[in-house]
Amino acid sequence: MQSNFFVRLSSPPVFFNASGKVLPWLVTGSLILGAIGLWSALFVTPTDAQQGEVYRVLYVHVPTAWMSMLLYVVASFYAALHLVFRTSVSAVMMRAMLPTGAWMTALALVTGSLWGKPTWGTYWIWDARLTFELLLLFIYLGLIAVASLIEDERKTDQLLGVFTLVGLVNIPLIYFSVVFWNTLHQGASLSMSGGSKMAPIMKITLFVCVFAMWLGCAALAMARARWQLLERERESAWAGSVLA
Amino acid sequence: MTAAAILEVNSLPLSRGKRTLAKAITFAVPGGSYLELQGPNGSGKTSLLRALAYPPALLDPHVRRLDAADVFYFGQSSGFRPELGVSAQLALSLALYGAPADARRDRSLLERFGLARHLAHRIRQLSQGQVRRLMLAVMAASGRTLWLIDEPLNALDRDAIALFESVLAEHVSRGGAAVIATHRPIHLALPALAVYCCGILCLGSPSPQLQPAPVQDRPTSLPPPQAARIERDGWHQLLWVLRRERLLALARPQDLAWPSVFHWMVVTLFPFGLGSDPELLERAAGGVFWISALLAVLIGATRFFEADFEHGALNDCQTAGLSLTWLVTGKIIAGGLLIGLPLALSSMPLALLFGVPNHLLPILGGSLWLGVMSLVAGSCLFAALGLMARQAQVVICLLAIPVFVPVLIFGTAVLNGDITGPLLTLSSLALLSLVTVPIVTAKVLALALE
Numbered sequence: 001m002q003s004n005f006f007v008r009l010s011s012p013p014v015f016f017n018a019s020g021k022v023l024p025w026l027v028t029g030s031l032i033l034g035a036i037g038l039w040s041a042l043f044v045t046p047t048d049a050q051q052g053e054v055y056r057v058l059y060v061h062v063p064t065a066w067m068s069m070l071l072y073v074v075a076s077f078y079a080a081l082h083l084v085f086r087t088s089v090s091a092v093m094m095r096a097m098l099p100t101g102a103w104m105t106a107l108a109l110v111t112g113s114l115w116g117k118p119t120w121g122t123y124w125i126w127d128a129r130l131t132f133e134l135l136l137l138f139i140y141l142g143l144i145a146v147a148s149l150i151e152d153e154r155k156t157d158q159l160l161g162v163f164t165l166v167g168l169v170n171i172p173l174i175y176f177s178v179v180f181w182n183t184l185h186q187g188a189s190l191s192m193s194g195g196s197k198m199a200p201i202m203k204i205t206l207f208v209c210v211f212a213m214w215l216g217c218a219a220l221a222m223a224r225a226r227w228q229l230l231e232r233e234r235e236s237a238w239a240g241s242v243l244a
Numbered sequence: 245m246t247a248a249a250i251l252e253v254n255s256l257p258l259s260r261g262k263r264t265l266a267k268a269i270t271f272a273v274p275g276g277s278y279l280e281l282q283g284p285n286g287s288g289k290t291s292l293l294r295a296l297a298y299p300p301a302l303l304d305p306h307v308r309r310l311d312a313a314d315v316f317y318f319g320q321s322s323g324f325r326p327e328l329g330v331s332a333q334l335a336l337s338l339a340l341y342g343a344p345a346d347a348r349r350d351r352s353l354l355e356r357f358g359l360a361r362h363l364a365h366r367i368r369q370l371s372q373g374q375v376r377r378l379m380l381a382v383m384a385a386s387g388r389t390l391w392l393i394d395e396p397l398n399a400l401d402r403d404a405i406a407l408f409e410s411v412l413a414e415h416v417s418r419g420g421a422a423v424i425a426t427h428r429p430i431h432l433a434l435p436a437l438a439v440y441c442c443g444i445l446c447l448g449s450p451s452p453q454l455q456p457a458p459v460q461d462r463p464t465s466l467p468p469p470q471a472a473r474i475e476r477d478g479w480h481q482l483l484w485v486l487r488r489e490r491l492l493a494l495a496r497p498q499d500l501a502w503p504s505v506f507h508w509m510v511v512t513l514f515p516f517g518l519g520s521d522p523e524l525l526e527r528a529a530g531g532v533f534w535i536s537a538l539l540a541v542l543i544g545a546t547r548f549f550e551a552d553f554e555h556g557a558l559n560d561c562q563t564a565g566l567s568l569t570w571l572v573t574g575k576i577i578a579g580g581l582l583i584g585l586p587l588a589l590s591s592m593p594l595a596l597l598f599g600v601p602n603h604l605l606p607i608l609g610g611s612l613w614l615g616v617m618s619l620v621a622g623s624c625l626f627a628a629l630g631l632m633a634r635q636a637q638v639v640i641c642l643l644a645i646p647v648f649v650p651v652l653i654f655g656t657a658v659l660n661g662d663i664t665g666p667l668l669t670l671s672s673l674a675l676l677s678l679v680t681v682p683i684v685t686a687k688v689l690a691l692a693l694e
Contacts, residue, residue: 135646142643149633152261155691159629162688163643166625170647177650181657 010087012229013238019222026222030215037209045202054118061111062206063213064104068136071101071217072171079164082157088232089225091157094164095147096225100217102140109133128182132175139167153232249274249310250390250421250468251296256306258288258295258447265291267450273390275310275468277440278412278422280430283447289425292447293317293392296423297563302690309390310468316341316388317563318396321556322375326368327495330359333367334381336488340564341386342476349385357381357407366495372399377407384411389468391415391422397433409434416440418469431458481566485574493582503540503583504590510536511594522599529598530659534652537587537612538619542648544583545623546630546640548575553631553692562693568686572628576621576678584616604659607667611658614670615651621677622647628688 008014041059048055075097082090112130113123124130146163150156198206233239255268265288273279281289296307297317309315324333334350354360357377362370370378376399383391396408412422413436424430431438444455476484493500514532518524552558561571588609595608626640633639651673657666 135649138642138646142639142646145639145642146629146633149639152632155632155694158691159632159688162684163629166647166684173650174646177653181653 010085010089012089012233012236015089016226016229016238016242019226023219023222023226026215026219030212030219033208033212033215037205037212040201040205041209045205046199051119054115057111057115059206059209061108061115063210064111065108065133066210067213067217068101068105068108068133070214071097071104071221072136072140072168075101076164076168079161079168083161083165086158088157089229091161092225092228092232093221094157094160095228096221098140098144098147098164099224100220102137102144104213104217105133105137105140109137126182128175128179131182132178135174135178136171139171143167251310251423252308253296254306254308256292256295256304258292260288260291264450266447266452269445269447269452271443271445271454273421273423273442275389275419275421276416277442278391278416278424278430278437279442280444281423281425281447282427282429282444283452287448289447290320290394293319293394293423293425297392299562299565311389314388315390315392315563316383316386317560318379318383318391318393319556319559320394320398321554321559322367322379323556323560324367324375324378325492325495325551325555325557326366328367328491329495330354330362330365330367330370330378332491334378336484336491337382337560338385339484339487340560340566341382341388342564343385343387353381353385358403373401373404376400377404380404380408380411384414389420391420393422393424395426396424397426397428405434409437412437413440419467420469478567478570481570482574482577484566485571486578489574489578489582493578500582500586503544504586506543507536507540507587508590508594510539511591512597526599529595529600530656532598533591533595533608533612533659534615534655537591537616538648538652540587541583541616541619541623542641542644545579545620546627546637546644548579548624548627549631549689550627558689559693562690568689569682572624572682572685572689573678576617576624576681579620579624580613580617580674583620584613587616588613600659607658607663611655611667611670614667614674615655617674618651618670618677619648621674621681622651625681625685625688628685628692631689631692 009018037059041056045056047053075094078090078094078097081087082094109130112133116125117123143160143163147156147160150159230239230242234243249272251273253269253271255270257264258266258269269292271279281292283289294317295304296309297315298304300309303309323337328336331350331354334354335345335347338350339345351360351363354363357380359370359374359377359381362374367375367378380396383393391412397405400408415422417440429444431441431444438457438459441457441459443457445452446455511532514528514536515525518528549558552561558568558571562568591612592605592609595605600608622644626644629643630637630640651670654666654669654673658670
C-alpha cells in the first residue's frame with residue numbers, strides 16, 4: 001500500500017497536486033520555527049562566556065552547514081532514483097536540490113567567516129572543514145553549470161545524475177585528503193569550543209533553528225521542482241489545466 | 245520467406261527529441277535482399293538507420309537482428325582520421341570489424357576501388373569521393389551480414405556508383421541484407437539491383453507504408469553468409485584501441501611534445517611571481533609542478549574524444565561492437581603513456597631549477613607519472629561531457645578541479661618529506677580511476693552518441 005503511494009508519486013500530476021498540499025505547511029512551519037528560533041537565539045539564550053555575543057551567528061551557521069551536506073546526499077538519492085527509474089519527478093527534484101545546496105554552502109562559508117573574524121581574529125584559515133566546504137561549493141557550482149549546458153533535457157538529466165553520483169563518491173575522498181593535507185601543514189586545527197558545555201536552552205534553540213532550516217530548504221526545493229515540472233510538461237493536459 | 249529474415253522490425257516508434265516521427269514501423273528484410281528507405285528531409289531516415297545500428301545492449305526491443313552484433317553502418321561521416329595513412333586506416337577499420345589481417349587483400353581492395361595510387365597518402369589528402377570509395381572498400385570486406393547505408397550515392401562519380409552497385413549485388417547474392425536510405429530511388433538509378441529489392445518504405449507519415457518491390461519475381465531468400473570473423477574478447481579490443489592510439493601518435497609525433505612544453509612554460513612563470521629566493525622556490529616546487537601538470541593535462545585532455553566524435557570514429561566503434569569501456573580504458577592507458585611519461589621525464593631536469601635535491605628527482609618524476617594517470621582518467625570523464633557542450637571548456641574545468649584536489653594533495657606531499665604513504669595512495673588512486681572511470685565514461689559517451 002505504502003510503496004504503491006510512492007510509485008504513484010512518480011507521476012507528474014500526482015506529485016504536483018500532493019506537493020501543492022504539502023508546500024503551505026512546510027512554508028508556515030519553517031517561518032514559525034524560524035521566528036521562534038531566531039527570537040530565542042537573539043533574546044533568550046545567555047551570552048557565551050568565552051566568545052561573547054558573536055557566538056549567536058552559530059545559530060544560523062550550524063544549520064546551513066548541516067544542510068549544505070545533507071542536501072547533497074538528498075540530491076544523490078534522487079540522482080540514483082533517476083538513473084534507475086528515469087522518472088521526470090526524480091530529475092526535477094534532483095535539479096531543485098542543487099541551487100538550494102549551493103546557497104546553503106555559501107551561507108555557511110559567509111556566516112562562518114563572520115564568526116571567525118572576532119573569534120579567531122581572521123576571516124579565513126585553511127582549516128580542513130573550511131576548505132572542504134569551499135570545495136563543496138565548487139562542486140555544487142559545477143553541477144549547476146552542467147544543468148544549464150546542454151539543450152536536450154533528457155540527456156542533461158542523465159548526465160546530471162551521473163555527475164552527482166560521481167561527486168558523492170568523490171566527496172569522502174576529498175574530505176579525507178583535505179584532512180590529511182591539513183595535518184601535514186598545520187599542527188593544531190581550531191575547533192569550536194565545547195559542544196558538551198552548551199546550556200540546554202542553547203541546544204534546544206539550535207535544534208529549532210536546524211529544523212526550521214530543514215523545512216525551509218524542503219519548501220524551497222519543492223517549490224522549484226514544481227515550477228520546473230510545470231515548465232517541462234507544459235504541453236500535457238494536466239499542466240495546461242493548472243496554467244489555465 | 246520470413247524464415248531467414250536477417251532484420252525484423254515490429255511496430256517500432258521513431259522520434260527525434262520530443263517530436264514523434266512515426267508511430268509504428270514494421271518491416272522485415274530477408275537474407276539476399278535489400279530494403280529501400282525513402283522520404284523527404286527530416287522524415288527520419290537517418291534516425292531509423294541509427295536506431296537499427298545500436299549495439300545489442302541498447303537496441304530497441306522492437307528490433308530483432310539475426311546475429312545481434314553483426315551490422316555495418318555506412319553513414320555520412322567516414323570514421324577515418326585525416327592524419328592516418330590510407331592503408332593503415334584500411335587495416336585498422338577492417339580489424340575493427342573483425343576481419344582477419346591480410347595485407348594482400350588490402351592491396352587488391354585498394355586497387356579495385358581505384359585507390360592504389362594513394363597507398364602512401366594520408367586520408368586528409370583524399371577527395372570526398374575518394375573517402376567514400378574507401379568507406380565502400382571497408383564495407384565490402386567487413387564481412388558483416390546486415391548493411392545499414394545512408395545516402396550511398398553522395399559524392400560518388402559514375403565509376404564509383406558502378407562499384408557500389410557491384411559491391412551491393414555481391415553482398416545480397418551471397419545472402420547478405422541491407423537497408424538503404426536514399427533520395428534517388430536505388431531501383432531506378434541502378435536497375436540491375438532492382439531484383440534484390442524486398443520493398444520500399446516511405447517515411448514521412450505517422451504510419452509509414454511498406455510498398456512492394458518493383459520487381460516481383462525475386463530469387464528466393466538465401467541463408468546468411470558465414471564470414472570469417474575473429475571473435476574478440478576485451479583484451480583484443482583493448483589491443484586494437486592501443487594499436488590505433490599508437491598509429492595516431494606516430495602520425496603526428498610533434499603533438500606529444502606540446503603538453504610538456506606548456507608544462508615547462510608554466511613552471512618557469514612561477515619564479516616571476518614568487519621571486520627568485522631559492523629557499524621559497526624549493527618549498528613551492530611541489531605545488532608548482534603539480535598545478536602546472538594538472539593544467540597541462542586538463543587543457544589537452546578535455547579534447548580527448550573530440551576528433552573521434554566529429555569524424556564518426558566513436559560511432560563506428562559502437563556499431564562495430566567495440567565496447568566503449570575498453571575504448572576509454574585504452575585511451576587512458578595511451579594518455580598515461582603519451583602525455584604522462586613525457587611530462588614526468590621533462591619535469592626531472594626542470595626541478596633542478598627549483599633547487600629540488602637530486603635524490604628526490606626520480607621520486608618527483610615517478611609520482612607525477614602516477615598522478616597524471618589519474619588526472620588523465622578524470623579528464624576523460626569530463627571530455628566525454630564536453631562532447632555534448634562544446635562551448636563549455638571553462639565549465640568542464642570548474643567541474644574537474646575539485647575532483648583533482650586529492651591527487652594534488654598526495655602528489656605534493658611526496659616532495660614534502662613523507663614519501664611511501666602518498667606514493668602508495670597515488671598508485672591506488674591511479675588504479676582505482678583506471679578501473680572505475682571507463683565504466684562511467686562509457687555511459688556518458690553512449691549518451692553523447694544518441
